[in-house]
Structure formats: structure tokens, C-alpha cells
Amino acid sequence: MQYFTQDFVEFFKELEFNNHKEWFHANKKRYEASVKRPFEIFVSKMIQEIQKYDPTLQIDAKDCVLRINRDIRFSEDKSPYNLHYTAFISKGGRKDKSVPGLFLRLSPIMVGVMGGCFGITKEQLFNLRTKISDNPKDFRKLIEEKHFVERFGEIKGRAIKRIPKEWKEAYKIEPLIGNKQFYFVGEEPSSLIISESLIDKLMEYWKIMRPVNEYLTKAIQ
Template identity: 70%
Template sequence: MSYFTKDFIDFFAALANNNHKDWFHANKKRYETSVKNPFEKFVEAMIQEIQKHDSNVQIGPKECILRINRDIRFSKDKSPYNLHYTAFISRGGRKDKSIPGIFLRFSPEMIGIMGGCFGPSKEQLQKIRTVISENPTAFRKLIENKDFVKKFGAIKGDKMKRIPKEWQEVCKKEPLIANKQFYFVAEETPDLITSNTLVDELMNYWKVMGPVNEFLTKAIS
């Protein structure tokens, strides 16, 4: 099933050249028809597919989809609207990005796909490091799985500048202990947005990221 028409991409391409409130309000109906409403239906379909494998995901589309409005309070760029549409589908939804799930960003340039733990708290980070240190071989096996590497490459994240004494020895065995984030990313071409196989293709990514997401979810619980 196709959820989007080409106007999803065309809308954002036009918005890039008219990123102001007057243009957006003049094109509000177009936005709702080509972007907002089909994206909600798409996210609902993704949630339903994910629930077949994870019954703990009990959220609706509105709990996953981020606003198109930018937070410009502390930004030099005062453009009011994002040039992409984004959803975070997880057990916690968009309000808790520390809980691993699948993060999707649709834009005219690409589909961005991210998983893992992007914003763990200090306490959650301590738990992740502890669990990895207790069984570094199991963690390494998950992130070196050939399907995971093919789709996502490697775990990303900022690292500690100074490694505390308590972690120095274990960091020699598993350098990712030094990470302050544990996330991974992939990209698809924007033509997938209008494809009939959109949900199936993205569910393939969700299934591949699943074991790593579950490892991190158990660690922070």
C-alpha cells in the first residue's frame, strides 16, 4: 500500500524556498492532505506491524510524531518549520527518546532510520556500561551480526574525553564502554516514501535493529 503521493516531497521542496508562516498558512490544507494525514496513517500501520512482535508498544501515532514547527528559542536560524517529518516509534514514544525504538525522518533528500539509545540519562548510561562490562562478548556478537553491520554499520555516539578509573580496564576489552550514546543510523533514498513496499522495507530495518534495541532496553530497565 502506498501512503504518500509525490506531493509529500514537493511540499517540503517548496517549503524550503518559502519557510515562513504566511506561505505555510496559505498551504495548510495541502500540508494536511499530503503530509500530516498520510504520515499519521503510515505511523499507525508501522505501530500495528511492530505490535505483532512487541506487545509492549502501546502508543498511538500522535504519541510518536514530532511537530513540524522548529524550536527556535536558542537558534540563530529563525526559520519556523522543519524541512522533514519525523516519528519516534518505541515503548515510550517521542516524549522519552532514551527508550530504544525506531526513529524515522522523511525528507526530499532521504529517509533517515535510527535505532538505539540516543539520549540516556546518567543513571541509564551507568546501567548500559555495567551490563556491557559483564558480558562484552554477547554485546559484541550483536553489533557484529552481518545483517546489522550491512544495514547500520557500527554503533555511534559521543565519547568520554576522560575515562574514569573504574572503566579503564574494561574499555581495553570493549572500547564502546566510553560512549555516552549508543545509536546507529541508516539511510534510504526518498523514492521509497511513495513506494508500495514502504512499511515492509522499514520493518526489515526494525527487525534487524531489534536484538540491539532489546539489549539496551533491558540494560536501562
Template identity: 70%
Template sequence: MHYFTEDFVTFFKELAKNNHKEWFHENKKRYETSIKKPFEVFVDSMIKEIQKLDPTLQVEPKDCVLRINRDIRFSKDKSPYNLHYTAFISSGGRKDKSIPGIFLRFSPEMVGIMGGCFSPSKEQLYKIRTKISKSPNTFRNLLEEKSFVQKFGEIRGETMKRIPKEWQDACKKESLIANKQFYFVGEEAPGLISSNVLVKEMMAYWQTMRPVNEYLSKAIQ
């Protein structure tokens, strides 16, 4: 099924050259037709496909789709609009990025597919480190699974500049314990957005990230 026309990419390319309210308001109907409404339909389809495999996911598109408006309060760049469209599909939705799920970012440059634990709290971070330290090989085996490496490469995230004494021995066994974040990123060409295999391909990514997401989810519970 096709969710988007090629105008999805074209719209954001033009927005990049005209990132101001006047242009956006002139193209508001186009935004609704080419971006907002089809994206909500797409996210709804993703949620339903995931629910077939994980019935515990109980969210709606409105819980997952992020606004196109940028938060410019503390930014030097006062451009009002993002040049991509995003959704965070997890049990916490867009309001809680500490809960592992699938984060999708569509732009003229790429389709970004992210998973893992992006912004864990101090307590959640402690629980993740503790779980990894008890059996570092378990976590490492998940990360070295062939399809995970092919699609995502490796775990990313900021790391501790100084490792506390309590974690020093554990870090020698598994360096990722020093991470402050545990997320991973995959990428596809933007042509996938207007293809008829979009959901199929995104679900393949979801299936690949699922074991790592579930490991992290159990850790932070």
C-alpha cells in the same frame, strides 16, 4: 499500500525555499493532505505491524509523531519549520528518546532510520556500561551480525573525553563503553516514501535493529 504521493517530497522542497509562516499558512490544507494525515496513517500501520511481534508496544501515532514546528528559542536560525517529518516509535514515544525504538525521518534527501539509545540519563548510561562490561563479547556479537552491519554500519554517539578510572580496564576490552550515546543510523533513497513497500522495508529495518534495541532496553530497566 501507498501512503504518500510524490507531493510529500515536493512540499518540503518548496518549504525549503519558503520557510516562513505566510507560505505555510497558504499551503496548510496541502500540508494536512500530503504530509500530516498520511504520515499518521503510516505510523499507525507501523505500530500495528510491530505489535504483532511485540505486543508490549502500546502507543498511538499522536504519541510518536513530532511537530513540524522547530524549537527556535535558542537557535540562530529562526526558520519556523523543519524540512523533514519524523516519528519515534517506542514505548516512550517522542517524549522519551532514551527508550530504544525506531526513529524515522522522511525528507527530500533521504529516509533516515535510527535505533538505539540516543539520550540516556546518567543512571541509564551507568547501567548500559555495566551490562556491556560484564560480557563485552555479547554486545559486540550483536553489532557484528551481518544484516546489522549492512543496514546500520556501527554504533554512533559522543564519547567521554576523559575515561574515569572505574571504566578504564573495561574500555580496553570494549571501546564503546566510553560512549555517552548508543544509537545507529540507516538510510534509504527518498523514492521509498511514495512506494508501496514502505512499511515492509521499514519493518525489515525494525527486525534488524530489534536484538540491539532489546539488549539496551534490558540494560536500562
């Protein structure tokens, strides 16, 4: 099934050169018809597909979809709108990015597919580092799995500059102990957006990331 028309892509291409409230309000009906409503339908379908494998995922699309409005409070760029549409499909939804899930970003440039932990609390980070240090080989085996590496490459995230004394030995064995975030990123061409295989392709990514996401989920608890 095709969830988006070419106008989804064209809307954001035009928005890039008209990123102001006047243009957006003049194109509000177009935004609703070509971007917002089809995206919510698409996310609902993604949730349904994931629930076939993980029935514990109980969340609505409206709780996963992020607003198109940018947070410009601390940014030099005061453009009011994002040039992409995003959703965080997890048990925590968009309000809790510490919960590993499937983060999707659709834009005219690419389709971004991300997983892992973005906003981990100090307690969650301690628990995760403890689990990794207890058995670093298990963690390394997951993130070096062939298909995971092909789709996502490596674990990313900000790292601390000075390793605390209690983690120094573990850090020598597994340098990712120094991370403050544990996420990974895959990418597909933007042509996938209007493809009938969009859901199937994204579910391939979800299945590959699932073991790592489950490991992280258990570890942070």
C-alpha cells in the same frame, strides 16, 4: 499500499525555499492533506505491524509523531519549520528518547531509519556500561552481526573525553564504554516514500535492529 503521494516530497522541497509562516499558513490545507494526515496513518500502520511481533508496544501514532516546528531557541537558524517529518516509535514515544525504538525521518533527501538510545540518563548509562563490561563479547557479537552492519554500520553517539577510573579497564576491551549515546542509522532513497513497499522495507530494518534494541532496553533498566 501507497501512503504518500509525490506532493509529500514536493511540499518539503518548496518549504526549503519558503521557510516562513506566511507560506506555511497559505499551504496549511495542503500540509494537512499531503503530509500530516497520511503520516499519522502511516505511523499507525507501522505500530500495528510491530505489534504483531511485540504486543507490549502500546502507543498511539499521535504520541510518536514530532512537530514540524523547529526548536529555534538556541539556534542561529531561525527558520520555523523542519524540512522533514519524523516519528519515534517506542514504548516511550517522542517524549522519552532514552527508550530504544524505531526513529523514522522522511525527507526529500532520504528516508532515515534509526534505533538505539538517544537521551540516556546518568543512571541508565551506568546500567548500560555495567552490562557491557560484564560481558563485552555478547554486546560486540550483536553489533557486528552481518545484517546489522550492512544496514546500520556502527554504533554512533557522543563520547566522553576522559574515561573515569572505574571504567578504564572495561574501555580497553570495549571502547564504546566511553559513549554517552548508543544509536545507529540506516538510510534509504527518498523514492521509497511513495513506494508501495515502504512498510515492508522499514519492517526489515526493524527486525534487524530488534536484537540490539532489546539488549539496550534490558540494560538501561
